[in-house]
Amino acid sequence: MSAGRALVVWCPDWPVTAMGIDAATPGAVVDGDLVSACTAAARAKGVRRGQRIRDAQRRCPEMVVRDRDGDAEGRLFEEVVAAVAALTPRVEVVRAGMCAFPAAGAARFYGGEEALRVLVQDTVVELGHDSGVGIADGLFAAELAARADGGGVIVPPGGDAEFLAPYPLAVLDRPELADLLRRLGIWTLGDFAALPAGDVAGRFGADGGRAHRLASGAAPRPLAPSTPDTDLSVQTEFDPPAAQADQVIFAAKRLAEQLHAGLRAEGITCVRLAVEVGFADGRVQERLWRHEGALSALAVAERVRWQLAALDLTRQPADAEAAWGGVTWLRLTPDQPIPDEGSQQALWGQVTVTDRITRAADRIQAMLGHHAITRPVLTGGRGPGEQVIRVPVGDLPPGSTADGPWPGRVPAPAPAAVPSKPPAATVTDAGGAAVSVSARCALSAPPAQLAVADGPRRRVTAWTGPWPVSERWWDPAQARRRARFQVVTDEGRAYLLALEGGRWCVEGVYD
């Protein structure tokens, strides 16, 4: 399902870089009393992520220590994103310190993947930041490719699984899962990927299944095949234009709450969030942010602030407001909708039920394929077989379904059995001749006997018809003319029969 190629730009030790600490200077940023990032120089002295600050300082007493400032990280990274966005549109910020974009088109434009990789890397390095750039089929592999081998590598198309195989489980960032797997003797992504998907989903649940798909180089979650019909984007206008960033950020938080409520109502979440800011001078600034259903309204507002802050950076603080002329509108648009398992739990009322069903469905899909287990959705249609579509579990149902009047719909009760491939039938009159219907819907003779497929002939005790159905008469290729009958046989079974082009078939059995 390789939808394309992904390029990831990774700036190492970004939390430290954002605090203005040079890579050559031993330094660390701390979160509470734990080291959350450190420079290469500090690492050389034995400082590690997650270490207690006291232990780190014992190893490297001259180390510069700062408190972590997520805001500064986001603001400064906007500069990098803006530089990359000058090369290609649709840059997506995965988190501060890492951004990504689809590589296929850009690679063609810039003369190949290696040329693109070097160009992007040089662009970021020119800003004064160390960086690694990697290209692979999937985002996860591209991220590891960006970290690989001093500056990043290119994973050939289709080579994700092979590239990921030797990596330790720690890169999945799921410590509990990694710990369990290690005790089972599984140390690398390759070992993990070799386990049968169904068993992994059964034993480790939906999140384990997601990790397994990552490890095998597949997308973490299958994308929804269809987008909902409803426009879920939310927008707010500022009149007069908002001159203060705070004003926009406040509105962004409210807007994000509105957006999340809308998504929740549809039972979906989005992979990415597009934030568009419109300025009084007509310019529009757009950024994509990785969402995965994990961003709170506050976090969304924070990202809007980073986006605005980037503009301030390039201008004098005094005339910043004059320069952008104020914000006139702000729009949040969810991108790539996926079913939200979390909110469905709330909808169905019982947490355990959803989890159990997802797990069982995962196992069956691993056993028989994605389309093997479905949920029926009722739609419009005349025939009993047309009124139901089957949506694989995990996919989004189609949006609104046409429920217009359906003249010629077979009246209730509906048949209990609707064969997916209607079997042929033989309908004969009292004399044994086949019953037919003329173009003007006149019956040749009342039906007296019915045989389904190669079954025995049954006497018809009651019948009605023909009910003519003329569908899509405006389209010669798809036009269908049919006549429907209801028939009861002497064994006590009732049938819905259709006659089309001289052939009888059983559309439904009132079993």
Add this chain to the structure above:
Amino acid sequence: MEARGPVGGLTSGDVVPVMPALRPVVPGRGLRPGWVIRLGGPGAAALGAGSLGLALLAGASRGGAWCAAIGLPELGVVAATEMGAEPARLLLVDEPGRRWPDVVAALIDAVDLILVRPAERPSATAARRLAALARRGRCVLAVHGVWPGAQLSLRTDTVEWHGLGDGHGHLQGRRARVVAEGRGAAAPRRTAWVWLPGLDGTVSPADAPAADAHPSLEVVA
């Protein structure tokens, strides 16, 4: 639509709900989790088995249970909905093929009622294993076809269709006598007349037909 039970699934320890029209033939207040119910029978006794399955499914689904149909690609979802089933709580595995025991085993822990048509006659061992899993998973198995050791068997023995004449009318309902036979707690034979289905597709209790009503339509199978 009126609510008949908790909207979000059953609480454990509950029986799986049965629609009111079928309560006279089902011992206890509903289907006991772990039961295996055989629908229909050989030859003419198979008549109405499809609707009986849908009726069980509709009763359970309407009461808040999750249901699955395995190996029944022709299942009439519209008919089940007319009987009161909630399609959002229905899972369909149309073509499990020979892996149907694995599919049943996978779903037994997840749903409250499974409707299944085995691809082949199950061996006594496979039947015992699935029955044990059903007891542990607190799930009801309703089986089309032969099943060694079913607790309850449901079939119709007399049916008559209404609404159809000789070239006019349309099917409006079927009056059927449902027969339940069981083992142990469900031992005595019970019968009930029901509209399976009635005019609007629902299942409701019916009066026993008068002896001379619609003699031309009545079929004793």
